[in-house]
Amino acid sequence: MACFSKNQPNALSSDSQEIILLDGSWKLALDSNKSLKTIPVLSDLKFDSSVVLPGSLSENKKGTLNNNHEVWGNLSLLYSFEGTAYYQRTIIIPANWNDKRIVFKMERTRKTAVWIDGKLIGTNPYLSTAQLYELKNLKPGKHELIVAVDNMVKEHPAGRSHMNEESTQTNWNGILGQIQLEATPKIFISKIRVFPNLKKKQATLELTLNNNIGNAQKGKIKIITTSFNSARKHTPKQVVFDFTINESNEKVEATIVFGEKMLLWDEFNPTLYQTKVFLELENGDTQQLERSFGMRLFTQNKSQFVINRNTTFLRGKHDACVFPLTGYAPMEVKEWVRVFKIAKNYGINHYRFHTWCPPEAAFAAADLVGIYLQPELPCWGELDAQEKGVSFKDINAVAFGSEKTKKGKKFNSKIKTQAEKYFQKDSEHILDDYGNYASFVMFALGNELKGNVEVMERLVDEIRSYDSNRRLYAQGSNNNFRDPKKGKNDDYFTTVRTSAKTWENYDNNTRISYSRADQFDGGIVNHLRPTTRTNFSKALQNTKVPIIGHETGQYSYYPDYNEIKKYKGVTKAWNLQLGEKLLKEKGMYKQWPDFFKATGKWASILYCEDMESGIRTPGFGGFQLLDLQDYPGQGTAIVGPLNTFMESKRTITPKKWREFSAPITILGEFDQYTLTAGEEFLADINIANYSNKNLKGKLSWSVKGIGQGEFMFSSKQGMISNAGQIKIKLPNLKEAKQTTLYLKLNGSKIIKSYPLWIYPVKKNIVIPENVIVSKELDDSTLRKLEAGGRILLIPEHDAIKENSVGGLFMTEFWSYKMFYKIAVNKGVEPSPGTLGLLIDDKHKALKGFPTEYHTNWQWWSAVHNSRPIILDDAPNGYKPIVQSIDNMWRSHKLGTLFEFKVGKGSVLVSSIDLTAIENTIEGNALYQSLLHYVGSNNMKPKTEIKAEELIRLIYK
Template identity: 35%
Template sequence: MIATLNLEGIWAFHLDEEKQGLPPQLNDTIALPGTTSYARKGKPSEAAHVDCLTDEYAFEGWAWYSRQVEIPPAWSELDAQLYLERTRVTTVWIDGEELDTQNSLCAPHLYHLPSRLTPGIHTITIRVDNTEYPTKGGHMTSRDTQTNWNGITGRIELQFVGAAYLEDIRTYPNVTDRSVTVKAKLVGQPIGELIVTAASTHGTQEHTVESRIYPITGQDIELVYPLGADALLWSEWEPNLYDLQFKLKQQDTVTDEQRITFGLREFKAEDSLFTINGVKTFLRGKHDGLIFPLTGFAPTTVEEWLHVLETAKSYGINHYRFHTCCPPEAAFEAADRLGIYMEPELPFWGTVTDETYENHNAAEQQYLIEEGYRILRTFGNHPSFVMMSLGNELWGSKERIDRILKDYKAFDNRPLYTQGSNNFQFVPVILEHEDFFSGVRFSRDRLFRGSYAMCDAPLGHVQTGPQGTMKDYDDAIIPRESDEANHAGTDSGTIQIQYGTEAKTVNADAADGVLVPHVPVVSHEIGQYQTYPDFGEINKYTGPLKARNFEQFRQRLEEKGLDHLAAQYHASSGRLAVECYKEELEAAFRSKRLAGFQLLDLQDFSGQGTALVGVLDAFMDSKGLITPEEWRTFCSDAVLLARFPKYHYETGESFTADVELRYLRPQPLHGFTLQWQLTAGDEHLAGGELSASAYESGDYVDIGRIAIAMPNVQAMTKSSLQFTIAGTDIRKSYDIWIYPSGVRVDASGIRLFEALTEEAEELLERGERVVIMPNPGGIQNAIEGTYCVDFWCYPMFRSISESMNKPVPVGTMGLLIDREHPLLKHFPSEVHSTEPWRHIVDHSRSVILDGTDQELQPIVQTIDNFERNHKLGLVFECRVGKGRLLVCTVDSEQAGSTLEGRQFLHSLFDYARSEQFQPRAELELSRVKELLK
């Protein structure tokens, strides 16, 4: 282009909720770029959504925007086009003459003016409609994410071009011969010459490429521009970029100038892994739904996206998957600079149909296909744009989906394509024209994710209990033996699935044999470990989006009299969630046949029931649960892994661990030394060194085995197994527990009952001590025990499970432990759940203590979710009349079958016999009967 006229600033404005049409005069103003909500236009809403944030100025309908512009005489001889970077459905008028309507949600709206603008004043009027979408729009329009805003964001400008100009410029990197192939369309007379220059930018090295002149011989331009043998490559480790400039000249007059950011790279799917410029890489991805709580829309400046992506990269992330959305240009530019692999996705979450389907929506299907082409044309030159997905959890015609993939690849072969994210769920398929597969299972039981919702059971290994650190997904991805196709127990041709926030019955075509992938496999939306809300976050919502859901959650907690525990709930559930994420990610790194993962999520998800699943909040700020440095010990391009079968050992018992390194850095690591030690506090228990080498990226290095006899301890001891590669930042630690030998469960001298019997009542009335350990299965007023925190969020999946007639999730969020209480003298614990509690909790129920006095604080309390907010007691004590009562709802037989369980029962009974058993809270006998019914 020759010149641009920036149209940012104050526009005349009118809200037209009823779609009455353009009024005679616009009596309001608004600043653009922006949205009506961000500008606080319209009547403020008193709504209070409980399942997502509330847009205080939510508006749906038509909004009219108008302003006058002055065209200089020098520009009146040039052709003009109106550029709107990101908006909704727009219709444009120039001086009252309607031009056209455009409806892309992902790409800019570009209006070519039919005639040149005369010098002087002209009026531009734009109508933005955020209701008449050809498709629902996924997370591009969802109130769960960036809201269904109305407005125009990003660049707004008039662009002026000469008699001839270039459009649809596409750059194709050629790593082998260090060149770039350029394809473009010439608008205007095909005469003249094209001057191409390039210089490196944003890299650690400088490189300038010699200019070249190419004669113009037709409307379709294709040229090869050599960058030189010393051209710099782009990757996650060295994101070298080039500023590629094009100057179009006709008869010594420059008619067009354009610049493109270019990166010389080759991102490929090779066997079961991805490579970048021939070097193996492993995708450490996160989900992104364009959640920006301060504005309600995605930022369009590189600086804002650099802050977001740099934060993610500090946690080891090298890949972004955009759930049913595509970010603005600035996101790709920031990713280009930082070396992050981007995967936009069509704004679709539903069924892909063709003419054979009864409910075939031809208009929607065609719109989505065209939207894909628009995404490729607009963002395809960015080196960070390496992958593309057709949507989220799609169903429908496999043939239609594969045909779309084939056509996209013929149009643009630069990115790798996948049919979608977790398509066909229980009955997945790998299509002919997809380059990689994104999902969670290859049959009902071939799982390669660590956690699942109850409606998608079986649950994952993180939820059901890993026995140490042995789990990987290699056998699930490539089974050792034949595995009959499993369709969730249905032979009827239909299957019930989770579909968004609901349930849906879909066709389940029979699959023949065992699905064995021949393309890289990426695990979809892993994690989803919830933490309790941090109500201090409410004050951060200073924009149009308000955390009224948080306010309701806080009110519910206050009504239960538990608000004084909110901060402890948040911290304890969060620490357990971090430990779950650690195992989840390490299982992925242990899997040699897995090509990467996509977290859901590093940050909280504000909608779909309010899913607080991140170690960062929705603002990408730390929750204080873990530092980026510690997170990177299990999420980076070099991860140490120790495989050992369990976390609990008795004095003298043999401990062995096979130590491995998943090495994904391009520089060899020759002859490194691994230093390891086992410590308990400041005490050194064991240690040593091992030597090995990592020769290239993608190496899975078996460093060696360590073997020791566990040291003699007189008390339950938490030890730390630490590994460090000398001279590097690569380290890892694991908590392991050692128990003294010969610990017996001795209940002698204790009045122990399985229920509140008449005898137990009489003893309490006489002032005796009573311990009740009921059979957990016989307690009605209780919640089932489960170690892991809740998946995603309880309200959403409770509703889905109920609609599918499946078991609802337990919905609890770990333990809050009074670690200083003398009952735990021989069972030292953290405030939050740790591995010694796993087997104990999984064989327990927690009594619902709602309505009891605040002084009755359980010694071991189970944290409930923010919908129910039950006060849950796993271990609690109280005075009943003259007597003292201790209640523990753990299955003593199951607990007694393990080292840790016996240690716990030993500590429990020792306390019950001691004079330290002095409960402060009091309960009437009748109330105890109600609680233990």
């Protein structure tokens, strides 16, 4: 077996240049549903098959073949295994490694145990970082290596997290990334920590020297540093010094002086330095280590984040390890660079890793691309659950759940449970292995944690102390989300609200959409009349650290059934196949591309408003989207402009998305989108400048077909600056008109646009003489209809309640399958579950109500006062004029506006209570437009049904 240096991208760290790769074929023995709680007898194992590593059992098609294709809630593994897998191979130690320190490294795996020549070396339960086993006194020649990998979730102190969540990163078993032997001298450097100091234009390297020999040793250390990924090159003076080590380990420091040529790292110019550390002992033994780092200072100034003295706004993406081809995170820098570049093309500058820490390749790639990272420990939800299955002596202390006194456990603050110790040690490994990466700027304990705050505070304090305060720290993301409180010493506060939940009051909200189980009517965007003046200033009033909007968005898209064929790896989209099958059964399969396109356009508009509400908030820290890509679990949450493969759905371009997710954003702030002809339109134009410089120039504006102008503006970095105010008299119109407000920073590509709808002055509704408006299909109305009458039927909502769903303006929050159950369990009326409208925008019934084929802001009052009627029994192929798009788990044909020919007459049915909205400018126009249509010669329904069929269809 050859001994050689592994070719690594420059951004990755390395501790040795003497490496033996163990990639390739390994023998395999499986022990299903058994953990490493009991150490096995090796002679009982039957190594009767083989696998290729690095890789997972699923990739090797080992385990149980999954024949259950009826899973709605998530993707399904084709091959699954839970238990302990044993991997065996022969290794050869070369002669020149005699009397050297030899380490067996597995970059990413599960809980493991390792044997050499039948002798147990040890165990390691840590999931987030490389596992290292020192192979002491190993002589040159052949040796048998056995690795046990245990992926039993219930037996692991980390409990549930996205490190082992079936719906995203699967609970794989295997060994990933680097699998290798490394050799160093017995006097070696075990750790390097880099401390940039921008003020002094220098960096301190803290080196931990280890002495495995025992007696005093002397040597020399040489440090060579150079920039490596930018057009400008800089090589500081090398550092050389002698050392003597007496103890088993001690720390030495070295200072790299950069001077005036120092290059800084941030999202705009992610310039990195690589330092090579050469250790040479008096006996001639050597060790070479490599580290990359960036000269940056990421901190906070009151309510906002600061990078190198510039205020930044975090435009974040939630990451749940969604990689469906492999079922686990990429281990290569190249693949993470590809992923981060896609996200950055959509204006993202920040990643939050939900209850997991990515591999080293992600940090290296984020350094190269310029992304601010926040990993988390593998903690999710009720932290006392992490204690289950973990035995420890001091049973009186259930650390994380002890506030729940009904559990009968008394908390003793002096006692650390095994779970707390596990999380503390896991955090130390993360900070040791990844702490030098410039992109690693924030660190949190986990997601939506509940439990003993004292323990969480202690963990954060210990993490901060261990890390020497090299980044920002927090107890978690959206902890105790119904009554959140910032952690005592937390540097930032990620939350959906800044104080205890108030059901019908949105003042403390930090996003505009919620599930109906968690906020009245789904939040601001669904309940309040559309405006571009919404912001979160009231929620920020009593905070002294940056606030980050937690899991912003969650707007559902309709599935792309063409995506199913893309699942060629270890997971299968049988959940999408079930939706596809149901839609075919409901006779609407040909409509799915239209559903997909219409919901995609509408969801993108909603995301725009949610993100822009944060951006227009003075002093806001940022948001973390849920999500830029789909989440294939929790009922199947199809919530992104990108699919699970980070591919565009082509419902919005990156360029359009960046209009409301970019370092510089133009903000048009006005009261409403629906305007009255002849009145004055007033809009305040602001610029949110989170670039790396001050701006000055001209901003031009135009309202298409109405007027235009420009302002001189000056915009200070890190501020929201007013550029000017548009005041323009709208023309007198006889017919409604849709137009657009365009905004542009002259001499740049920075633009923004807003749709506007202008309606004629509101008048009393006029019912044509030949039209009958009715709220019920009584005998008189039916006789007139069959005799040739023209009917506008507006059924009473109470009368159709059992054959309809509620009116939902926004698209369904996250996943209907998930939140329907939550709402029912909480005694809250579930969401209607719809995904917006599919509109026949050329239909003459809507001539006086300009519209696209999808929902937009002018439909708010109409949809809010509607009950779409279930038309599952309508004739095959029947399409409503305005169809509410149902979620894939239910797939009703839902009519918001629809028409039929009945006998000699025609009926237009409106599930919108038109009388309830006729006093709004847009509702008045819609009502009158429908009446004009019913009274005109244009009304010629294509589908004919009988009167009794119409009654059954509407009322059941």
